[in-house]
Amino acid sequence: MIYPIILCGGSGTRLWPVSRAAFPKQFVQLHGQGSLFQQAAQRLSGQGFAGPVVITSDPFRFTAAEQMQGIGITPQALILEPEGRNTAPAILAASLWAAARDPQALLLVAPSDHVIPDPAAFRVAVLTAQTAAEAGQIVTFGIRPDRPETGYGYLELGEGAGGACLPLSRFVEKPDLATAEGMLASGNYLWNAGIFLFRADVMIAAFEAHAPEMLAPAHAALGGVKADLDFLRLDPAAWRDLPDISIDYAIMERAGNLSVMPYEGQWSDLGSWTAVAEQSAAQCDAQGNLISEHAHAIDCKNTMLRSDDGKLRLVGIGLRDMVAIATGDAVLLAPKDQSQRVREAVDLLKQQGAKEATEFPRDFRPWGWFESLALGARFQVKRIVVKPGGVLSLQSHQHRAEHWIVVEGTAKITIGDEVKMVSENQSVYVPLGAIHRMENPGKIPMVLIEVQTGSYLGEDDIIRHEDIYSRG
Template structure:
C-alpha cells in the first residue's frame, strides 16, 4: 500500500483575505463543498492507500483532526513541525518515521492545497508511476501546461509527451519559474510540464537520495524525531533539533541533483490555487466570465470575481471588468484581475502598519470549536463562542476581567468555583473576576453562547489554566 504524506503546514498569503497565517487556504472551502485539505485526503483514500501521514503546524493540529473526522478518515499519524523549514525536512521526517514500520514502503507526497477535479484520473496516474517507484525511481507528476504560466516551476522531459497519456518518461531537468518570454518558448516546444510538487517513491529510495545529495539534513531531522514528544495522539518534533535543519525545498535538496528521476504526465485538470485568478478559473465563470460566490451580485460585469465569505456581507458589483473583489467580515480586497499576484505585497503592507487583519482570521479556531469578537471597546468585549458536541474549554480563571455568558443555542454545563449546573437557551450565568470556571457542551449538537467581558485588560493571554483535556496547561 502507498502511504499518502499530506503537507499542510503552510500559511500562504496570495489568497488574502480568505487565507491568513492563522487559518490558511488549505482549510477553506474555496472550490466545491469540501476544504482543499479534505479533498486532498479523499483523493488519496482507497484500497491501494494506507491511512495518511499528516505534517502540520501546532496551531492547525486540531483543525486537521476535525476536518478528517468530518469526512470519516482516521490518520495514521500527525506530525507537528515546530516551525516551517520548507519541504525537504518535512519529506525527510515522513520517510524516517515510515522507515520504522516499513522501510520498503511507498510514500506519495502531496501538498494539501491543490485542486484536482478528476480524482479517478489522478489515482490512475499514481498507478502508472508506481512500477517505476518500486524499481527505485523518484517519480514526480508533471501537469500539461495550458498557458505560459510564470508562477510555476517547470519540468523538461527527456522525450516526447505525445498525447500526455500518463506513463513513465525520463526527466531531463527542473526549471525555475520563468519570465513570460521563456514561458512562451517552453509552451511552444511541447516537452515542458508544470511542476506539480507531487512525488512518489519508496521510503528506501528517498532516504538513499538524501544520504547521497543532502546528508547534512539527516542528523537534525532524525534527532527531531527521536526526541519528539507524543501529545494527545500527535508527535511533536523536538524544536531545538528541528531548528538545526536547513530551510530548503525537496527540489533543491534532492530532485535537481538525482539521476533516477521519472515524470508522469498528467492532463486531466490541476491547479495549486496560487492566486485569486486561479480561483476564478476553477470556479467556472459564466458566459460573461463572471463568478459570483456567496452573498454577491454582479450587474453588467465582465471577467470578474465577486466573492462574499459572510452571509451578513452583501457585495455588489456594477459595470466591473477584470476585477477581483473578496469580502470578509473584517477586510475587503479589491484588485485588478491582472494584479492578483501582488496580494502578498498588500499583506506585507498591512503587517508593517500593525493591522491584525494581515494574519489573524476573524474566527479564532480552538480545539473545542471557535469564537469571534463581535464588538470591542476600551473596557468590554462581546464574543460569539461555538463549542462542538462533547467538547470542553479549560478550567480557568482571569486576573483582569469578569464575564457574563448567555446561551443562545444548545445546552451548556457551567462550572463556577464549586458550583456545576446546566443552562439552556436564553439562560445566563455571571463569572466574577478571579472565579475558577469552565464551559462544556454535554449535548449532541453545537452549543453557542454570547460572552460579554468587562475589565481593565481583555487579552487572550489573561488565562490561568488548571485543567485542560487538550494539554494546554
C-alpha cells in the first residue's frame, strides 16, 4: 500500500482576493468539482492507496476534516503543526509517524493545492514508480514542460537509463526567461512538481545523513503529541526547534539516491490567476474570455472576469489580456502577464493594516460561519449560520449584550439556567455577562441575526465555559 501524505498549509497570497491566509486556495473551488484539497485526496485514493495522512495547522483543522467528510474519505491521521516550518519538518514528521507503524511503508508526499486533470493517469505514474521507491530510491515527479515557465523550479535529468524512473542530475531554481527557453529547447529538463515517493526508513536515513540536527526535535515533537478530538497536535516547544527549510534544500539537493518519474499529463500548481485561466481554457467564449456567473464582458478579448459575490456584478468593457477578480470586499485588476505579482498587493495591504489582506468578511467555524452586516462605534449586526448538529460554545461576554432573531430553522438557546427552543420570527435577549449558548438541533441550517451592543465588540471578548470543539 502507498500512504498519501497531503501537505495542507499555505499563506493564501498568490490567488488573492479569493484565497487568503484565513482560507487559502486549497480549500476553494477553483477548477473542476470540489476544492483543490478534496481533489488531491480523491486523486490519491483507490486501489493500492491507504487512507491519507493530512498535515495542516490549527486554523484549518476543522475545514480540512469537514472537507474530507464531504467526499467520504476518512484520513488515517490529521496532524497539526504548531506553526508552519516549510516542507522538510512536515515530511520528516510524517516519515517518523509512518516508520513507527511500518519502517518500510511507502509514502507519497503531495501538496494539496495542485491541479492534475487526469487523476487515473497520475495514479498509473505513481504505481509505475513504486518499484524504484521500494528499492530505496527517493522518487520525485517531473512534469514535461510545454513552455519556458519562469515560475517553476526544474529537474535536470542525468545520464544513463533508469527504467521507468530516470536518473536525476540536479535541482534548478526558478530561472529567468532566457534560461527557461534554453532548458525547454534542450529537452533535458522537467518541471519540479514537489511530489515525492519513498520508503519511510529511506527518508529518515536521508535526514540522518544530510540534516541530522532535525531528528531530535522531530522525534520530540512526535513523542509529545497530544490527541485533540480527531486531531494529533505535535509538541509546540519541540517543533519550534526545527528549522524553517524546504525538503529540496534539506535533502533533495544533497541526496544521491534520487530518481525522476516523468509525468506527461497536464499539471499546474495554480500559482497565478493566469494559470487558473489556462486550466479552464475549455470554458472560454469565442473571444477567449473566461467569465464567471456574476460577470459580463463587452468587447473583451482573452480576459478573466470572476465575481464570487452574487450581489456584486462585474462588467468589463474593451479589456484585453486582463484578469479582474472581485469578492464582496476586494477587487483585483492586473494584466495577465503580471498576475504573479499579486503577493505585492497582499504585502501592501498588510502594511496598511487592511484586514482584507488576510481575512474574509465570512468567518468559518466548526459549527458553521458568521459575517458582519453592519458595524458602528457601539453596535454590530451579524448573520450567523449554524449547520445541523452545530453547537456553539457555552460562553459569556464582559463588554457586550446580544439580541438574537431566528430567521430560518429552529435554535436551541441556553441563557443562564433556562433552555428553550426559538423558532423563526422569534427573538431572545442575552444580557451582558450572562452565560449562554446556541445550537441547531434540526436537519436544516439555522440562520440567526445577532445584534451586539456594548463598549467593545471584538471576537476576543469571549469566555468559553464549555466547548465540544475543545477550543481555548
